[in-house]
Amino acid sequence: MQPRELLLPEMGESGKSTLSRLAIVFVVVLLLVTGIVVTLLVLHYLPNNSHGGDGYLIGVGRADCTGPVAEVPFIGYGNMDQIGAGIISRLYSRAFILAEPDNWKKRMVFVSAEIGMMSQRVKLEVMKQLKQKYGDLYNQDNVILSGTHTHSGPGGYFQNTLFMITSKGLIRSSLHAIVNGIVESIDMAHQNMRKGRILINKGILENTQINRSPLSYLHNPESERLRYSSNTDKEMVMLKMIDDEGQDIGMLSWYAIHPVSMNNTNLLTCSDNVGYAAYLFEQEMNKGHLTGKGPYVAAFASSNLGDVSPNIKGPHCINTGESCENLHNYCPIGGAQMCIAAGPGKNIFESTKLIGRNIYLKAKELFMAASEEINGPIGSAHQWVDMTNVTVRLNATHSGKTCIPALGYSFAAGTMDGPGMFNFTQGAIEGDPFWDAVRDAVLAVPSNETVECHRPKPILLPTGELNKPYPWHPKIIDVQIATIGSLAILAVPGEFTTMAGRRIREVIKSEFKARDRPVMNVVLAGLCSVYTHYITTYEEYQVQRYEGASTIFGPHSLSAYIQSFTTLVEAIVKDSVQNLPKSPEPSIFNITDINFLPPVIDTKPPGHHYGDVLQDVQKTYRVGEVAEVKFVSANPRNSVENMNSFTFLTVEKYNNATENWQVLYNDASWDTRFIWEKGFWGQSTAKIEWHIPNDTDPGTYVIKYFGHSKELLKPIVAFNGTSSTFEVSN
Ligand SMILES: *[C@@H]1O[C@H](CO)[C@@H](O)[C@H](O)[C@H]1NC(C)=O
Ligand SMILES: *[C@@H]1O[C@H](CO)[C@@H](O)[C@H](O)[C@H]1NC(C)=O
Ligand SMILES: *[C@@H]1O[C@H](CO)[C@@H](O)[C@H](O)[C@H]1NC(C)=O
Ligand SMILES: *[C@@H]1O[C@H](CO)[C@@H](O)[C@H](O)[C@H]1NC(C)=O
Ligand SMILES: *[C@@H]1O[C@H](CO)[C@@H](O)[C@H](O)[C@H]1NC(C)=O
Numbered sequence: 001m002q003p004r005e006l007l008l009p010e011m012g013e014s015g016k017s018t019l020s021r022l023a024i025v026f027v028v029v030l031l032l033v034t035g036i037v038v039t040l041l042v043l044h045y046l047p048n049n050s051h052g053g054d055g056y057l058i059g060v061g062r063a064d065c066t067g068p069v070a071e072v073p074f075i076g077y078g079n080m081d082q083i084g085a086g087i088i089s090r091l092y093s094r095a096f097i098l099a100e101p102d103n104w105k106k107r108m109v110f111v112s113a114e115i116g117m118m119s120q121r122v123k124l125e126v127m128k129q130l131k132q133k134y135g136d137l138y139n140q141d142n143v144i145l146s147g148t149h150t151h152s153g154p155g156g157y158f159q160n161t162l163f164m165i166t167s168k169g170l171i172r173s174s175l176h177a178i179v180n181g182i183v184e185s186i187d188m189a190h191q192n193m194r195k196g197r198i199l200i201n202k203g204i205l206e207n208t209q210i211n212r213s214p215l216s217y218l219h220n221p222e223s224e225r226l227r228y229s230s231n232t233d234k235e236m237v238m239l240k241m242i243d244d245e246g247q248d249i250g251m252l253s254w255y256a257i258h259p260v261s262m263n264n265t266n267l268l269t270c271s272d273n274v275g276y277a278a279y280l281f282e283q284e285m286n287k288g289h290l291t292g293k294g295p296y297v298a299a300f301a302s303s304n305l306g307d308v309s310p311n312i313k314g315p316h317c318i319n320t321g322e323s324c325e326n327l328h329n330y331c332p333i334g335g336a337q338m339c340i341a342a343g344p345g346k347n348i349f350e351s352t353k354l355i356g357r358n359i360y361l362k363a364k365e366l367f368m369a370a371s372e373e374i375n376g377p378i379g380s381a382h383q384w385v386d387m388t389n390v391t392v393r394l395n396a397t398h399s400g401k402t403c404i405p406a407l408g409y410s411f412a413a414g415t416m417d418g419p420g421m422f423n424f425t426q427g428a429i430e431g432d433p434f435w436d437a438v439r440d441a442v443l444a445v446p447s448n449e450t451v452e453c454h455r456p457k458p459i460l461l462p463t464g465e466l467n468k469p470y471p472w473h474p475k476i477i478d479v480q481i482a483t484i485g486s487l488a489i490l491a492v493p494g495e496f497t498t499m500a501g502r503r504i505r506e507v508i509k510s511e512f513k514a515r516d517r518p519v520m521n522v523v524l525a526g527l528c529s530v531y532t533h534y535i536t537t538y539e540e541y542q543v544q545r546y547e548g549a550s551t552i553f554g555p556h557s558l559s560a561y562i563q564s565f566t567t568l569v570e571a572i573v574k575d576s577v578q579n580l581p582k583s584p585e586p587s588i589f590n591i592t593d594i595n596f597l598p599p600v601i602d603t604k605p606p607g608h609h610y611g612d613v614l615q616d617v618q619k620t621y622r623v624g625e626v627a628e629v630k631f632v633s634a635n636p637r638n639s640v641e642n643m644n645s646f647t648f649l650t651v652e653k654y655n656n657a658t659e660n661w662q663v664l665y666n667d668a669s670w671d672t673r674f675i676w677e678k679g680f681w682g683q684s685t686a687k688i689e690w691h692i693p694n695d696t697d698p699g700t701y702v703i704k705y706f707g708h709s710k711e712l713l714k715p716i717v718a719f720n721g722t723s724s725t726f727e728v729s730n
């Protein structure tokens with residue numbers, strides 16, 4: 001076919017008249033001119049700094065941040081008996097970097113780390129390292145660090161005294177593992193950035209969480225509650241990232257749920273329900289790689305989970321079995337300590353997997369169906385706010401003020417997910433003379449101003465007035481927003497309750513709208529930057545359950561956050577972020593190396609070596625059973641270097657064809673457990689369990705253990721041990 005015929009098929013060979021040719025030329029010119037004018041108009045009315053449908057530069061990375069898996073108290077339940085003694089799953093930092101393709105300096109970083117919460121110390125140290133490596137490319141404005149809120153990870157990475165007390169000090173090995181893991185995940189994401197697209201999808205996940213303070217929630221105005229069908233947020237928001245070749249790169253999602261399927265008796269390091277969801281997703285997307293480690297990164301980040309529990313059977317008295325769904329979560333026999341909620345499974349391990357699987361399946365469904373693309377500029381803003389001194393406008397005539405930090409009596413009561421001590425109960429709006437006296441004698445007498453400010457909270461710990469040896473609570477707090485086209489991420493420094501989260505999202509949404517930015521999606525990223533416990537609504541605060549008692553800046557905290565975040569929205573929209581005042585800046589405290597961990601001095605039983613088998617595997621197992629072996633062991637705290645390549649264990653299968661042992665599982669697998677038991681005089685035992693999955697291939701297997709010993713006055717030495725071989729059949 002001739003090109004001319006293609007262009008003007010009507011004309012054919014016959015010619016027709018010059019007139020009709022002129023008419024066609026005229027129409028073509030007219031179309032061209034119209035096209036140019038329309039394009040110019042469209043360009044003119046687009047926001048100045050926007051780019052078209054070009055997608056983004058996208059990078060993802062995952063690095064280990066597990067830290068010491070023994071002898072360090074877990075952070076979350078505040079239970080000092082919950083001290084690490086092994087590992088179910090590893091903890092990871094997952095980083096996502098998004099940049100505008102034609103203005104690569106406009107970028108943002110989102111990190112979701114499998115830790116209890118982000119701490120001010122971690123953030124300050126991460127930012128210091130990023131500055132050394134990348135100058136101003138990654139800065140306070142555009143780097144968001146969020147914790148998943150697992151309650152089964154080591155603490156010790158805080159510089160405020162309160163958290164140091166429950167962590168037995170500032171534990172350098174824990175702090176370094178987290179800081180280095182986060183920086184490493186960002187480095188990886190930085191290095192593999194490529195052009196791609198982001199799709200967003202949202203959906204409701206039912207039967208997976210419940211409100212654990214429904215009577216607080218009921219204190220919110222009825223007119224407000226009527227606008228929602230549930231007392232928890234059940235929407236999952238999911239971002240799917242694909243590159244220009246259509247290759248999957250990563251997935252980032254937010255869902256409001258406490259990762260407390262593991263209760264406060266668990267001593268094995270574990271990323272809990274959301275961690276299991278990430279594990280399943282990454283395993284599926286990184287098929288052929290060992291235990292999910294591979295180029296694909298999937299994160300399940302925290303949101304407004306303040307009053308949201310995964311223990312969906314609800315609170316029951318563990319002695320009598322009756323419900324204790326009352327204002328004080330109180331049991332007739334044994335009081336509040338007997339009132340505990342459990343998950344859907346027959347034990348915490350099964351519950352964790354059931355809840356985690358639900359979360360994974362919903363994300364997968366949203367992932368498969370995602371079609372709405374996000375486009376538009378990237379923006380970010382950050383500010384440090386002295387949260388002890390914010391004046392909020394309540395109405396035309398009245399204003400309120402935030403308070404210096406303090407924790408109420410009900411803080412000590414804990415929750416149905418992990419009750420506290422000494423018969424403290426939730427919903428306490430009056431102190432107790434005995435504990436007041438103890439507080440006054442041991443800590444400090446709270447000032448009248450503080451008492452007045454926090455009302456109706458009776459003050460148990462006047463943390464804002466305690467500064468020795470270091471301030472007990474942070475006062476300079478981060479507020480931060482990042483926008484990616486039509487998506488805004490609010491990085492909040494603590495645990496917002498369901499309704500508190502709804503209120504701030506709604507205000508931010510309308511603030512954008514009022515400024516000609518109809519942002520459609522506002523997500524709340526929890527446990528970011530610095531830990532400030534809880535943020536309830538003013539009405540929930542009046543009830544003083546655990547969440548209200550833990551709202552450390554007083555009844556107007558939420559209003560203060562809403563006000564501070566609104567300032568950020570204005571700065572982003574007006575492109576005046578650089579003019580926001582940054583001061584006062586928090587500092588890295590100069591903390592001497594004091595901690596209360598026992599010293600590490602290993603010894604072995606006479607006549608034995610580290611890694612010797614003490615109790616061997618059976619000769620045969622069927623699928624569904626647990627293969628178990630015990631070794632002479634050394635303190636796992638010796639094994640904190642090179643965590644990205646180190647494993648405490650492997651399960652290996654003999655390959656008849658190649659006559660080699662092939663590693664099928666390591667300690668990151670949820671089917672294996674490494675359980676460390678300390679004996680006397682520095683001796684210890686490592687028990688390794690392999691919960692043999694139903695789909696395991698029959699064959700010959702072996703379990704190996706790896707460790708490092710440190711004897712008195714000797715250097716750290718690597719060792720390993722191997723079980724006898726065993727057969728698995730189905
Ligand atoms: C807590 O109070 C309950 C009910 O008054 C009582 O049965 C229980 O023994 C108390 N527990 C402690 C540890 O004092
Ligand atoms: C914690 O979970 C374990 C295992 O499911 C269970 O035996 C125990 O009773 C639970 N304890 C508490 C205090 O919830
Ligand atoms: C609190 O803020 C006000 C201004 O908003 C300021 O004048 C005052 O000095 C501040 N107080 C403290 C203790 O920082
Ligand atoms: C303003 O708020 C205060 C405190 O909540 C309240 O007492 C007062 O009635 C309110 N005034 C108006 C005009 O709504
Ligand atoms: C605090 O208030 C109490 C009475 O509520 C009063 O006796 C005391 O003098 C006050 N203290 C200060 C320092 O004002």
Ligand SMILES: *[C@@H]1O[C@H](CO)[C@@H](O)[C@H](O)[C@H]1NC(C)=O
Nearest residue numbers: 587588589590591592593594
């Ligand atoms: C930190 O404290 C130690 C001991 O008190 C002191 O020797 C050191 O100079 C301090 N470092 C800084 C940077 O202040």
Ligand SMILES: *[C@@H]1O[C@H](CO)[C@@H](O)[C@H](O)[C@H]1NC(C)=O
Nearest residue numbers: 654655656657697698699700
């Ligand atoms: C592998 O080899 C061993 C010993 O040579 C034999 O007993 C076993 O049946 C073989 N397994 C398979 C799956 O071929």
Ligand SMILES: *[C@@H]1O[C@H](CO)[C@@H](O)[C@H](O)[C@H]1NC(C)=O
Nearest residue numbers: 353623624625692693694695
């Ligand atoms: C494995 O198989 C057993 C027996 O068929 C079954 O009871 C169990 O639920 C299965 N386990 C899993 C994780 O599928």
Ligand SMILES: *[C@@H]1O[C@H](CO)[C@@H](O)[C@H](O)[C@H]1NC(C)=O
Nearest residue numbers: 611704706718719720721722
């Ligand atoms: C196990 O230890 C032996 C020496 O004790 C060493 O030769 C070997 O390389 C170690 N194996 C691994 C996998 O580290």
